[in-house]
């Protein structure tokens with residue numbers, strides 16, 4: 072039996088992240104970066120692919136677990152026949168090397184604990200050589216080296232290609248483990264003090280969370296989402312990953328398994344919007360600078376996603392030795408979608424630059440130059456078919472959402488020039504483009520008989536992204552075509568009260584076999600659209616349902632299966648948390664009180 076995706080909690084150090092199960096096992100960790108090979112990959116296989124379990128001897132899942140308030144420090148608690156024990160997990164803010172800190176604390180009685188560490192470098196495939204050095208355990212294989220130490224020192228032994236320890240903790244006693252990675256050719260980095268790391272981590276996260284401007288209902292869920300988005304940000308460059316995992320399936324046993332450990336311009340711009348709306352300007356500025364570096368060059372070469380530092384080549388490879396989550400193969404690293412044409416991205420990037428300007432982030436002339444260069448490209452190419460925001464692997468099409476975003480790019484550019492006539496450029500050209508795109512979409516992307524916009528020109532299919540039309544400002548919310556589209560999308564793509572992103576039963580537009588769950592961000596978009604079209608009560612009902620889907624520590628995967636009642640897809644996913652923050656702010660933000 073596989074462990075449900077929602078059984079995991081996230082810890083991270085702003086450069087990578089780990090998933091900790093309810094049984095105290097870290098089953099996923101890529102070192103040293105989000106997109107590095109995993110040294111714990113049991114998530115996509117089993118314990119033989121690497122994990123680190125720290126729990127009472129013979130115990131199963133924990134009794135209770137929670138993050139310490141407004142932080143990414145996780146407490147997992149077991150009540151056993153012997154007593155009660157707490158394991159506190161964190162990844163401290165990085166100095167030179169990534170560390171995982173696990174502090175065991177006796178709460179009551181005297182509990183026998185067991186640690187089982189199986190390091191498997193290169194995505195669960197390489198068994199390292201283990202030895203003792205300076206009283207610690209050190210694992211080495213090729214470029215990777217990992218140190219394990221404990222305070223006070225507990226006896227460890229090697230067995231079954233793993234490192235084991237057994238010890239007891241009585242009430243008030245503590246044992247701390249620190250696992251540290253470094254390149255094997257370099258000397259061991261300085262050792263961190265686990266207790267100081269815990270204090271710093273709590274202080275840093277709490278100071279960060281205190282900057283959140285949202286003070287309405289569901290504040291805890293909103294703050295948890297913001298912390299998750301922050302944890303998905305690669306601090307050295309400002310890039311934001313879509314999720315810290317690869318290949319958690321969109322269908323159990325299916326092939327829709329993708330690597331999300333990269334920076335999508337779409338997901339990142341939306342993350343930026345959510346962070347800005349909640350008051351986080353520094354992150355917005357860091358991401359904007361990342362964007363300017365990543366996008367530098369010929370606008371025709373703009374990619375829809377990049378590596379953490381703006382790398383362009385993200386070749387897709389199958390990791391054939393990994394059996395996959397619940398047998399869902401293939402497991403992939405890299406993502407071929409990087410080479411797709413997705414025209415909406417131009418609109419999203421330009422929209423985010425406008426948002427940044429409106430928020431008063433310092434303007435530099437080359438940002439406007441970038442915007443104009445992107446507009447030039449779009450002017451020449453907006454009529455092209457593309458792969459759209461769902462990154463279909465079937466044939467390119469005239470996706471309506473892509474065109475609407477091309478309209479948004481022109482619209483934001485025109486408005487910027489109207490607001491600041493000193494900005495150089497030919498505003499009439501962009502105005503003409505804006506009008507032409509609008510006209511074409513209303514003629515070719517709208518089905519008058521059914522009173523709804525469609526997924527692509529001439530298609531009978533619908534698409535949840537059409538719900539964004541009023542939010543983007545393409546048409547006002549009270550336009551009968553908008554209301555018709557919201558109703559049609561809800562009717563046709565609704566599944567047990569949530570929403571699929573597009574129709575399952577039409578001849579597969581995405582070019583892939585099998586199906587998938589309901590797409591969580593789309594369900595948040597439905598709540599937004601219901602609110603905008605005057606059905607706030609229904610919007611709030613839907614939002615409450617969605618908030619009820621977060622796992623016990625407030626996290627959401629990409630998708631949800633309302634029949635099996637489980638999370639699906641990569642986890643935790645930025646898109647879903649962006650949806651939660653955006654809808655909460657729309658429904659309960661200060662201007663929406665009541």
Ligand SMILES: OC[C@H]1O[C@H](O[C@H]2O[C@H](CO)[C@@H](O)[C@H](O)[C@H]2O)[C@H](O)[C@@H](O)[C@@H]1O
Pocket residue numbers: 313327329330331335337338406407408460461462463464581646
């Ligand atoms: O389902 C097919 C596609 O799934 C992934 O894309 C999805 O995730 C992206 C990151 O969150 C998001 O930006 C995109 O809109 C989603 O469709 C995958 O990356 C693609 O390769 C795959 O074709």
